[in-house]
Amino acid sequence: MTAAPPRLEVRGLTKRFGALAAxxxxxxxxxxxxxxxxLGENGAGKSTLSACLFGLLAPDAGEIRLDGQPLNxxxxxxxxxxxxxxxxxxxxxxxxxxxxxxxxxxxxxxWRADLAGGRRRIADICGRYGLALDPDRRVADLSVGExxxxxxxxxxxxxxxxxxxxxxxxxxxxxxSDRLFAxxxxxxxxxxxxxxxxxxxxxxxxxxxxTVLRRGxxxxxxxxxxxxxxxxxxxxxxxxxxxxxxxxxxxxxxxxLRLDRLVPDRAxxxxxxxxxxxxAGEILGIAGVAGNGQDELLETLAGLRPPLAGxxxxxxxxATGLGAHALAERGVGYVPSDRFRDGLxxxxxxxxxxxxxxxxxxxxxxxxxxxxxxxxxxARAAIADxxxxxxxxxxxxxxxxxxxxxxxxxxxxxxxxxxxxxCNQPTRGVDIxxxxxxxxxxxxxRAEGCAIILASEELDDLLALSDRIAVxxxxxxxxxxxxxxxxxxxxxxxxxxxxxRAA
Amino acid sequence: MLSDxxxxxxxxxxxxxxxxxxxxxxxxxxxxxxxxRSGVYNMGVEGTMLMGAFTAYLAADGTGSLTLxxxxxxxxxxxxxxxxxxxxxxxxxxxxxxxxxxxLLGSGLSxxxxxxxxxxxxxxxxxxxxxxxxxxxxxxxPFVGPVLFQQKLVTYLALLAVPAVWFFLxxxxxxxxxxxxxxxxxxxxVKGLSVAARRYGAVVFGGAMAGAGGAxxxxxxxxxxxxxITAGRGWLAIVIVIAGMWRPGPVLLATLAFSFLDxxxxxxxxxxxxxxxxxxxxxxxxxxxxxxxLRRRQSGAPEQLGIPYIRG
Numbered sequence: 001m002t003a004a005p006p007r008l009e010v011r012g013l014t015k016r017f018g019a020l021a022a023x024x025x026x027x028x029x030x031x032x033x034x035x036x037x038x039l040g041e042n043g044a045g046k047s048t049l050s051a052c053l054f055g056l057l058a059p060d061a062g063e064i065r066l067d068g069q070p071l072n073x074x075x076x077x078x079x080x081x082x083x084x085x086x087x088x089x090x091x092x093x094x095x096x097x098x099x100x101x102x103x104x105x106x107x108x109x110x111w112r113a114d115l116a117g118g119r120r121r122i123a124d125i126c127g128r129y130g131l132a133l134d135p136d137r138r139v140a141d142l143s144v145g146e147x148x149x150x151x152x153x154x155x156x157x158x159x160x161x162x163x164x165x166x167x168x169x170x171x172x173x174x175x176x177s178d179r180l181f182a183x184x185x186x187x188x189x190x191x192x193x194x195x196x197x198x199x200x201x202x203x204x205x206x207x208x209x210x211t212v213l214r215r216g217x218x219x220x221x222x223x224x225x226x227x228x229x230x231x232x233x234x235x236x237x238x239x240x241x242x243x244x245x246x247x248x249x250x251x252x253x254x255x256x257l258r259l260d261r262l263v264p265d266r267a268x269x270x271x272x273x274x275x276x277x278x279x280a281g282e283i284l285g286i287a288g289v290a291g292n293g294q295d296e297l298l299e300t301l302a303g304l305r306p307p308l309a310g311x312x313x314x315x316x317x318x319a320t321g322l323g324a325h326a327l328a329e330r331g332v333g334y335v336p337s338d339r340f341r342d343g344l345x346x347x348x349x350x351x352x353x354x355x356x357x358x359x360x361x362x363x364x365x366x367x368x369x370x371x372x373x374x375x376x377x378x379a380r381a382a383i384a385d386x387x388x389x390x391x392x393x394x395x396x397x398x399x400x401x402x403x404x405x406x407x408x409x410x411x412x413x414x415x416x417x418x419x420x421x422x423c424n425q426p427t428r429g430v431d432i433x434x435x436x437x438x439x440x441x442x443x444x445x446r447a448e449g450c451a452i453i454l455a456s457e458e459l460d461d462l463l464a465l466s467d468r469i470a471v472x473x474x475x476x477x478x479x480x481x482x483x484x485x486x487x488x489x490x491x492x493x494x495x496x497x498x499x500x501r502a503a
Numbered sequence: 504m505l506s507d508x509x510x511x512x513x514x515x516x517x518x519x520x521x522x523x524x525x526x527x528x529x530x531x532x533x534x535x536x537x538x539x540r541s542g543v544y545n546m547g548v549e550g551t552m553l554m555g556a557f558t559a560y561l562a563a564d565g566t567g568s569l570t571l572x573x574x575x576x577x578x579x580x581x582x583x584x585x586x587x588x589x590x591x592x593x594x595x596x597x598x599x600x601x602x603x604x605x606x607l608l609g610s611g612l613s614x615x616x617x618x619x620x621x622x623x624x625x626x627x628x629x630x631x632x633x634x635x636x637x638x639x640x641x642x643x644x645p646f647v648g649p650v651l652f653q654q655k656l657v658t659y660l661a662l663l664a665v666p667a668v669w670f671f672l673x674x675x676x677x678x679x680x681x682x683x684x685x686x687x688x689x690x691x692x693v694k695g696l697s698v699a700a701r702r703y704g705a706v707v708f709g710g711a712m713a714g715a716g717g718a719x720x721x722x723x724x725x726x727x728x729x730x731x732i733t734a735g736r737g738w739l740a741i742v743i744v745i746a747g748m749w750r751p752g753p754v755l756l757a758t759l760a761f762s763f764l765d766x767x768x769x770x771x772x773x774x775x776x777x778x779x780x781x782x783x784x785x786x787x788x789x790x791x792x793x794x795x796x797l798r799r800r801q802s803g804a805p806e807q808l809g810i811p812y813i814r815g
Contacts (some may be wrong), residue, residue: 056814076695081695092687
């Protein structure tokens, strides 16, 4: 048996940023036709590693070999020429271009745009790997899943023998993600090596082998079939995970929120009418791929966009059309999905951000001036209570990591939310430790009798935390499931906009 | 008097004047169109045109060659835009503000240089103008001949530049890549291609075109350089790119529409229609503002227009 060199071999790769070693002696290999997963928390060094492979960063030490040949890619162009293809975490597509133009742009020689030749090669690639892509459709009109395929074909079109997929399923429904994995398996079947970067256990477990990174070092490379999800989680975070979960159904309290055919404003168009009631001490999870009306619904409830029709009652009182300030006064807290754009003023300090929304209250003032001492004291208390790491009261909040920025917003909004807390994607892009913390805090708030609406793309989180789960797609609530009877595949189908109204 | 306007010969002269008036604006607008399709908002068109007008005059006066004057103007425009590109593409400085600075530079430098070269504004000599170039066999056609085929060389070049720019943007590899720079520069960067190189190229081309537009004013219309001779044509070019939805054909139409209004008001003044001439003068600009108001949604604008590309 002759041992062919592995498709990708990484030996002792080190990349430092100042004193911090983002990658510290990383070694692993990927065989041709293997689906290899790179697992690690945010900040474990996965992105740095893939940037080194793709020629975006120059490693300080170590060796990368592709099919036995040393690879010294100093630019993406060299990495591509060597046969490395990369599917980036966020789509790098031109919405106004057709599929064909997106794939062909930046390739080819001569002065003519060789669209006809490109069309033939795309048909070849799609035929070989069983993809259905219409080259003449505008990318703006494609579904999220189809856009992902375009990205894959783009890389294959450039002749990739090693395909790096950087958290490819962050925006996919479970069904779309399954289809992507079916395609990945056709690729590996044809001898292409796939390096999948992920922290979703459900996907990681479909790989052949897993290399686990923690704080820039390889903790282990294991054959996936020999490991369980719990084993891998433990390797990834260095301790056992204690997932927060809503143990007992909360005692149903009084009605906090009642929506009667409330119609959110979706960019000037009327959304679907939404009716629901929410009780004290209850978490209503809203499942759905982002962009399906969650933002509009939560912004309407927070008073940031007036509804087009319907009514909203808060604590039994008419609250339709009240502005954000009036609703906050009545005990509504709101955690927006884009924390650095809508949730914080990044140039303000932690103390100033905590003050926002109550600057007119007597407790925050000293005569006509802001009470600097009160602000700092409050900030110190919040930093302690919410375990905000990375700064003191006078630190600019833009310098906080995503997880700590989110904790800061939670600290402010929890204080406002006497009756109702609206949370939009609170753990998106947040590492496991902070996610656990945020989940525990949400359950604590629920135990205090606050009603919570939690919109998230992470179904597992919703299942763990929610008392009921509503599925949103295309602006409507397509179905509501009690936690007990929640059926993952039914929810997935509704998320994709399929299937009728559930019970 | 209104009936005077409707005579064929008068109409022909209005339309011929329309093309003449359109030439400098069309050149500048096509250049700006290419720059903006690459994602760079060059607000310095006015100042670039002004410098083009001045250097064309200076070179034509010095060498006696109008062609050299035109070439000098295009080189100057290219140079001004190169400076602009260094500031906004390489250094990532705010594009609008930098464009305004380029305008001030063009405005001040042209007048300073004029006075340095010729003792005073009034003493600057006049130069010979481009002669109309009759297209053999076509210039004699009734009505169409005087309108289309008795124009000056630069006018023909400007009109031919419309299909040329269209072909470049939509049929060539470089054109596709340039449009990609304006829509999503990262899509090129991840394929290992330089966004900056393409934006430099587009901006410098735009500058050369603005320079040529400026040259037309001194070499084909006024015979000498007068301070602020461009009189807002550079700004009009920017408006026309928006009104033309960033596409060559509609940009031509918009240019012709504005120029027609301008030609019309000249003719109306000429035959003594009793409307204050200031109102007639303002007409094309009022229509430009109206066109902008109606184009509020900016459909067709490159997605990343005006945003510096920084990898990451």
